[in-house]
Amino acid sequence: MTTKTNGYQSNGTAKVTRSEEIDSGERYTYELLVETVEYLKKKVPFAPQVGIICGSGLGSLAETLVNSIEIPYTEIPHFPRSTVKGHAGSLVFGYLSGLPTVVMKGRFHYYEGYPLWKCCMPIRIMKLLGVSHLFITNAAGGLNPKYRVGDIMFVKDHINIMGFAGNNPLQGPNDERFGPRFPPMNQAYNRDIIKLAKKVAHEIGLGDKVHEGVYTCLGGPNFETVAELGMLKMLGADAVGMSTVHEVITANHCDMTVFAFSLITNECVVQYETTQEPNHEEVIDVGKKREGLLKKFVSEILRQIFEKGIHN
Numbered sequence: 001m002t003t004k005t006n007g008y009q010s011n012g013t014a015k016v017t018r019s020e021e022i023d024s025g026e027r028y029t030y031e032l033l034v035e036t037v038e039y040l041k042k043k044v045p046f047a048p049q050v051g052i053i054c055g056s057g058l059g060s061l062a063e064t065l066v067n068s069i070e071i072p073y074t075e076i077p078h079f080p081r082s083t084v085k086g087h088a089g090s091l092v093f094g095y096l097s098g099l100p101t102v103v104m105k106g107r108f109h110y111y112e113g114y115p116l117w118k119c120c121m122p123i124r125i126m127k128l129l130g131v132s133h134l135f136i137t138n139a140a141g142g143l144n145p146k147y148r149v150g151d152i153m154f155v156k157d158h159i160n161i162m163g164f165a166g167n168n169p170l171q172g173p174n175d176e177r178f179g180p181r182f183p184p185m186n187q188a189y190n191r192d193i194i195k196l197a198k199k200v201a202h203e204i205g206l207g208d209k210v211h212e213g214v215y216t217c218l219g220g221p222n223f224e225t226v227a228e229l230g231m232l233k234m235l236g237a238d239a240v241g242m243s244t245v246h247e248v249i250t251a252n253h254c255d256m257t258v259f260a261f262s263l264i265t266n267e268c269v270v271q272y273e274t275t276q277e278p279n280h281e282e283v284i285d286v287g288k289k290r291e292g293l294l295k296k297f298v299s300e301i302l303r304q305i306f307e308k309g310i311h312n
């Protein structure tokens with residue numbers, strides 16, 4: 001059995017795959033994405049304005065939606081499949097703080113075998129559905145020595161390490177219907193929303209737990225070596241993860257307003273003497289412990305963004 005869109009069977013396990021299925025340079029065309037959008041429009045009686053991508057262990061953000069409709073990725077034409085624990089694999093539509101919203105309960109990572117353009121396919125789907133504001137969340141390791149487990153870092157910028165080697169979600173032919181060939185990236189994270197996020201964090205009692213910093217993404221799936229972490233610190237990264245950067249690039253390319261935050265789920269081990277090791281279970285546990293506050297935070301900030309009319 002073969003499928004066109006990924007290298008996994010419907011239960012998420014890897015199937016024997018011809019390598020060209022995953023590595024193929026064949027991109028989603030605009031027309032193919034419209035097929036996916038048409039399918040979703042038939043299922044959902046409203047157009048979402050807000051999109052949210054849930055990081056590892058943060059899928060419960062979808063529970064904040066009112067009048068929700070959940071559609072598993074396995075039922076959506078041309079959609080990749082989730083294969084990682086803590087990433088359920090469904091789109092949830094509903095209302096959050098009165099705003100029509102779509103939540104990705106589960107994202108796609110490069111280490112799952114998906115090329116970056118495939119990891120980012122849902123962002124273009126959201127754009128075509130009408131999403132103008134994208135909230136991206138992730139679990140990340142804290143590199144900045146001031147960060148503690150459970151803290152939140154508002155992403156003010158990123159370092160696209162994979163892009164240094166030319167691995168970029170926009171690599172390949174450019175369709176101007178999505179955006180320009182050479183998009184700027186110096187204002188990738190909306191400054192007004194970060195300002196507002198700080199204010200909201202104080203209002204809900206998270207004030208001493210929030211930071212503003214630089215995120216970087218490696219391909220994973222292994223956590224980093226001590227030497228690699230030392231290098232990332234020198235480069236100016238405050239947190240490291242395995243997602244988000246390519247999503248932010250794709251969202252900016254198609255002119256979405258972007259806000260992203262990292263939940264610091266572990267402090268990076270930057271000394272050889274330390275015997276502690278990071279692990280995915282711990283990452284998910286920290287997400288669960290923070291879910292209540294994060295739900296409140298996301299709902300409130302969205303309410304205030306639209307009250308103030310913040311847009312790029």
Ligand SMILES: O=P(O)(O)O[C@@H]1C[C@H](O)[C@@H](CO)O1
Nearest residue numbers: 055056138139242243280283
């Ligand atoms: O999807 P995110 O970036 O939140 O997931 C992080 C990075 C790896 O996928 C995983 C490691 O525990 O969590």
